[in-house]
Amino acid sequence: MAQITLKNVSKFFNGEAVVKNLQLTIKEGSFTVLVGPSGCGKSTTLRMIAGLEKQTTGDIWIGDRCVNDIPPGKRDIAMVFQNYALYPTMTVRENIEFGLINKKIPKDERRQRINDITEIVGLTPFLDKKPQVLSGGQRQRVALARAMVKKPQVFIFDEPLSNLDAKLRHQMRSELIELHKRLGTTFVYVTHDQVEAMSMGDQIVILNQGEIQQVAPPLDIYRDPENTFTAAFIGTPAMNIFKYDKVNMYLPHAKIAEVGYIGFRPEMVSLSTQAPHGQAFILPGEMMTRETLGSEVIYKVKTSAGHCLVKQYLSSVERAEKVYLSVDYRDLYFFNHHQQRIRPMMQEQASPVLLEVQ
Template sequence: MAQIELRNIGKKFKQEAVIENLNLTIRSGSFTVLVGPSGCGKSTTLRMVAGLERQTEGEIWIDGKCVSDTPPGLRDVAMVFQNYALYPTMSVRGNIEFGLKNKGVAKPERERLIGDISELVGLTPYLDKKPQSLSGGQRQRVALARAMVKQPKVFILDEPLSNLDAKLRSQMRTELIQLHKRLGTTFVYVTHDQVEAMSMGDEIVVMDKGVIQQADGPMAIYGQPANLFTAQFIGTPPMNVLLQEDMHALGIPAMPGVHYAGFRPEHAVLNPPDGTEGIMLRGRIATRESLGAEQIYQLELASGALVSVKTFLRPMETVEWAAAAIPAEALHAFDVRGNRVECSLNEWREAAGGGILTAAGAGGRS
C-alpha cells in the first residue's frame, strides 16, 4: 500500500495548459476513482502518476518518496489499460510471466506467483490458451493478473471496462471491488462513467477542464455536491436545476446569495396527496421512460423549464399532465458562480415567512 500525493501539478501540451495547480492526496489502500467527461484531464493525471507523462510543473510523491524524475519501471506502479495490451503470440501463462522473467525472478517463484494469481482471478483453466481464444472479460483478467503478479504498491486502471458489454461490465465491477478488498493495495481508477465511479470508489475525484471539482466519498458527492457541475454530472437522471425566474414562479423563497435551486429527481413526490408540504409544481409530461421498477418522467413547466421525476409508482401511460411536490429539505442551493450555498430547512422556512413552503399545486392554484 502507498499514499500518492500530487503537489501543484501542471501539465501543458504545446503551450496549452490542460492541468493547472492540481493538488490531490490519494489515501493508502483506498479505491480512488477519477471521473469526468472526455478531455477533463483524468487520464493525463493517471499517466503522470505512472510516469508515462512528464508533468510540466509540480511534484509527485508515492509512499513518501518524490518520484517526479523516477522512470515508470521504478515507481512500483502497475497499470491496466482499456485495450488489454496482451501479447497475442503468448499463452495466458506467458503473458503473466513476461514481466517476472524480465525482472530475473527464479522459475520456482514465477510458477508460485502465477499459480496464486491465476487462482485469485479465475484463470487457472486458461493458462495454456492464447488471448484470441478468450472472451473480453477473460482477457481483462489476464491484464489484471499480469499487473498483480508484480505485487506493486499502486494499481492504476485506465477505463479497463470500457470495451466490455453492459452485463460483463457489471460483473467485472463486482470482481474488481472484491479484488481490491483482498489485496488491500491502493487502486486508482479512471472512468467517464459515473455509475462505475459511484459503485466502485470509496473516494471519488470529479474533474472538469483539468480542475478538481470535488473530492469526497460517494454519498457526500451525491448528497452534498460542491457545485453545479458535480450536481449535474453525478446522478441518473442528473439533478434538476432551477433558475431564479423558475424559483420565483414556483414560490421558492429568495435567499441571500442563492442564484440556483436544485433537487434530485427521486426526491420529487409524484401526484402528492392533499396536505403534502413542499414546493408544488405541475407540468406537461414531455417524455416518459420505463426502466422496469423505475419510471422517469420529464415535466415541462409553464416557464418552459424541464424537470425530471423518478418514481417507483406504476406507469401513467395515458396521462398528459402531472404534479409533483419537492420537500423543502431536498432543495440544494448554489450561488451565481454555481458553488454550493449551505441553507438549512429552517432558513428556507424563515425566508418563506415561517409558513409552509407551498406553491401551485395539482389544481394549478397558488
C-alpha cells in the same frame, strides 16, 4: 501499498492547460476513482502518476518518494489498460510471466506467483491458451493477473472495462471490488462512467476542464454536492437545476440576491394529477414522455421553469396532460450565481411554508 500526493501539479500541451494546479491526496489502500467527461484531464493525471507523461509543474509523491524524475518501471506501479495490451503470440502463462522475467524473479518463485494469482482470478484452466481464443472478460483477467503478479504498491486502471458489454462490465466491477478488498493495495481507477465511479470507489475525484470539482466518498458527493457540475454529473437521471429567476419562489429568511440556481433530484419528486396540499415546493407542468424501466418510471415534464425529469418507483401515474411536481423543502439544493453550493439554507425554519410556482 502507498499514499499518492499531487502538489500543485499542472500539465500543458501546446501552451494549453489540460490539468490545472491539482492538489490531491490518494489515501493508502483506498479505491480512488477519477471521473469526469471526456477531455477533463483524468487520463492525463493518471499517466503523470504512472510516469508516462511528465507534469509541467508540481511534484508527485508515491509513499515517501518524490517520483518526478523516476521512470515508470521504477515507480512500483502496475497499470491495466483499456485495450489489455497482451502479446498475441504468447500464452496466458507467458503474458503473465513476462514482467517477472524482466525483473529477474527466480523461476520457482515465478511459478508460485502465477499459480496463486491465476487461481484468484479464475484463469488456471487457460494458462496454455493464446489471448485470441479468450473472451473479453478472460483477456481482462489476464491483464489483471499480469499486474497483480508484480505485487506493486499501486494499481492504476485506465478505463479497463469500457470494451466489455453491460453484463460483463457489471460482473467485472464486482470482481475488482472483491480483488481490492483481498489485496488491500492502493487502487487508482479512471472512468467517464459515473455508475462505475459510484459503485466501485471509496473516494471519488470529480474533474472538469482540468480542475478538481469535489473529492469525497460516493454517497457524500450524491447527498452533498459542492456545485452545479457535481450535482448534475452524479445521479441517474441528473439533478434538475433551474435558474432561480425562472422559478420565482419566496425564500423567507434567505438572502435572495445570493441565490442563482435551485436544484432537486428526480427521485425526490412526488408526482400527481391533483394539486397537492402541504408544506412543499410545488411545480405544475405538462407530461411530455413516460419511460418504463422495470420497477422505475422516468417522466419528462414541461414546466414554466424548464423541462424536468422525475424518477418514480411503481408509479400510479399513467398518461396525463397536466401534472403537479412537489418536492419537500429539505430536498432542495441552492447554488449561487457562480454555481457554487449555498449551505445551509433556512435550517432554522421548523415548518417550511408553501412554495408554489404559478
